[in-house]
Every structure is written in C-alpha cells, then in structure tokens.
Amino acid sequence: MPVELVTIPCLSDNYAFLLREEDSGRVALIDAPESGPIIAELEARGWTLDEILLTHHHPDHIDGVPDLVAKYGAKVTGASADAHRLPPLDQAVADGDTILFGGTVAHVLDVSGHTVGHIAFHFFDDNIVFSADSLMALGCGRLFEGDAAMMWTTMQKFIAMPDQTVVCSGHEYTSSNAAFALTIEPDNAALQTRVAAIKAARDKGAFTVPSLLSDEKATNPFLRAHLPELQKAIGMEGADAAEVFREVRTRKDNF
Template sequence: MTDRAQIVTIPCLGDNYAFLLHDPESGRTALVDAPEAGPIQAELDARGWTLSDILITHHHDDHIQAVAALRGAGQARVWGAGADRERLPRLDHELAEGDTVRIGGLSGRVIEVPGHTIGHIAFHFPDAGAVFTADSLMALGCGRLFEGSAEQMWDSLQKLAALPPETLVCSGHEYTMSNAKFALSIEPQNAALISRIEKIRAARAEDTPTVPSKLADELATNPFLRAHLDDLKSGIGMSGQPDVEVFAEIRARKDRF
C-alpha cells in the first residue's frame, strides 16, 4: 500500500486470495481474480467502494467463478489475456505482454507469465508498489506446471524477479507454510528462510494471511527463484547444471513432496 493506492487482501474458498486495488483520488476499485462473490462483496460494502474493474490472471475456476456475479449489469470492466479468451469470461479488454491497465490514476503493466497455464498473466502496478501474480510466483513457491513447461515458468519467474525488490507480491493462495517446509528441504541452512518460517508460524497461529510478501524476501528464501545459485545447486547435487534444469528438478521434487 502507498499514499496513491490501497490494497486489500480477501481470503476466499478456504485457501484462495482475491485483492482489491483502490485509487483514492478517482474512487475506482479493481478486483484481481474472483474466487468467491460473498467475501469480496462484503469487503466492498464495508468500505463503501464500488467495483469498477475485474482483472483476471488465468482461466482456472477458483480465479474466475465469481466474475459473473460481481461484474453486475456491465458496470465493472473485465480485463484478461486475449490469447486465452476462449477459456475466460467475456472480456471487455483483451491484454497481452506490455499492455497498460488503468485504474483511475493507477497504471499497471501486463506481464505474460506462462507455466502454470499457457495464458497466465500478472499485473505490475508500480504506483501501488505491487505485482499481482496469482499462481505464477507464490509466497515461497510457484504454481504447478499444469500446461506450460519448466522453461516457460523459469522465464516467467525471471521477469518477476527483475522487479524492484520492495515490490509486494500479491499471490493467489495460502500455501506458504507447506511451501516453507519444502523450501527447508532444499536449503536447510538458509538463515533467512529459517527466520521467515518463524514469522509464518506466528502469522498462521493468529489466522493472519502470509500474503502479500515482499519480493526481496522471495529472492532470499524462495527456492524457485534461487535455482541459479551455486550453493543451492551444490546442495541438491546439481553443481554446474543449467539453471532451468535445476529449476525443473526443484519443481519435480515439490510435486512429490
């Protein structure tokens, strides 16, 4: 959150997150993904905000199933990947890499991040200090490769890793504790990871979301962003191997974990 924007994290469906992005100057409010109408509408009502835009990251039901209920009689504009239009709700704006999304005075850039799905996109709003990544880059993890390849996901993660380190990573699920346990199996001596796990435990004990997270913390602790590091490669017996092959091995291990 910055002086120019408000971000609200909304738990949905047990372990999903939706996000509201509000521009106080214009009064416009965007929703990023729509897992469940009830909690989202309740948050809008409590704050006196009217939904002006719905930004869709990818086609999975737990991210789009409440779009119809929340778009109302057409007053909320729906934005999503043009390349995936056949699997998304009706779009008012079709998006591709580098396109701009404007929410009042807030300007966001579209980043194509295939891997979890082929048509997955993320939204980077520099003025809000946030990137909305859904199931691409996640807190201490990344999404399963349901449709894309390891090469695609590794490239996607490199795009996100290049953002300013203070950026808030607004990801789509409360998987952080299970991701943390896996991360520790990859880097058991990572002091930053060990410290972060203690904070995660404390947050979850109070039923506090661990999302969003800071990109700087992900760079220091998320094994899926660290596959290029010599120490990590050595630790899993892959010294000298190409970064993408190390990433693929880490992803395969997580799938079996």
C-alpha cells in the same frame, strides 16, 4: 498516485485483492474466486467495483465474475490468449500492454507456466505485482499446462523486479511451501527465520500473503535456481538454471 490494497480470503485457501486508486476513487478487483466475501468487503467499505482483472482461467479465480458484473457493471480485463476460456472480456490484453487505472498504470506480463496464457499485473510505480498462481509465497504454481523452461522464464521476470515489490499471490499455501523449501536449503538462515515467522502468523490466523519480493528472492527456491548456493545444496553446481528449476519443481511435485 497513492493506492490502497485489500486482501480478501475466499473459498478454503484463495485470495482476491481490491485495489483503490485514491485520487479517482476507482476500485479494481484482481481475480474473483467467489462473489460473497468480495461483495461483503466492498459494502463494508462503502465502495463500488469498477474493474475486474483476471490472471488465468481456473474456476477458483473466475467463478465470482458473473455475480460481480451483474451487481456492479464492472468491466472485465483478461488475457487475449485465454479469452476463449475466461468470462466475457471487455478488454483483452497481452504481454507488454499497459492498463490505465485512475492515475496509475498496470503493466501486463505473460507469466505462463501454471497455465499457458496466465498473466500478471505489475503496478510498477506502486511496487505491487499480482502474480496469482505463477510466483507464490515461498513457491510457484504447479505446471498444469506449461513446462519448467517456460516457468523459469517467468520466474526471471519476477527476479528482475525491485526488491520492495509487494507480491500478491493467489493462495495461502505458504506453510506447506515453507516445509518444502527447508528440504532444498536447510541451512539458509533467512529461510529459517521466515519459516518461524510464518508459523507464528498462521498460529494467530494471520495471512502470509502478500509477501515482499526481497524475502522471496532470499528464501523461495523457485527464484533461486540460478544461485550457486542453491545449486550446491541440491548437488547441481554449475548446471543450467532452467534444469535446476526443473529438478526443484519435480521434487515439489513429489513432496
């Protein structure tokens, strides 16, 4: 079924997303950094809010939930593994579960690393994945709770998705991520082209999120730890991909 995707900037650099399933008219929100901009967007479009899907427990992804539930009576879905530190859930889900949303379906993926219990929502038929702070535009989330091996397992789940997948991540960090990516693969022509496009977009005040997974596969160092060209670029040819990922993540932490 056709869906409509709306990106909403929140706080200083967060994104929330509205997804409307056109046949049923049902509207879902993915993450709720704050309520004000989300309510304003819903009212401008004449929409109500049926569901809230939460990716992880950090305050900048859940603080808007109480206001939105109070105003719209939306049902809240989140990870069962994270339920003890999320707002009250109407539906607790885990890796491998599916969520029926109007005439379309979301597949739930465990994408732990940034936090343990972080989930993504993959609308496979619609080619959209809500990755929040796991896979990000030209980056990945800092490893606050998980480790590099865990996050590399997560990255492989995104690598396996179709190239045309639209990646809806949680923050406008793309410019700083791009500057770091150039330190890893300075000779990557696709990366050079993308960095120029990012600068042009930001100079105009445009969003760089969502991004296309094909672009992430070609330019995001955190999705490329298994590739000989990246391994060669950092002097780790033939190394285990998880160890290459660990090195790239360590360099980013110190960037």
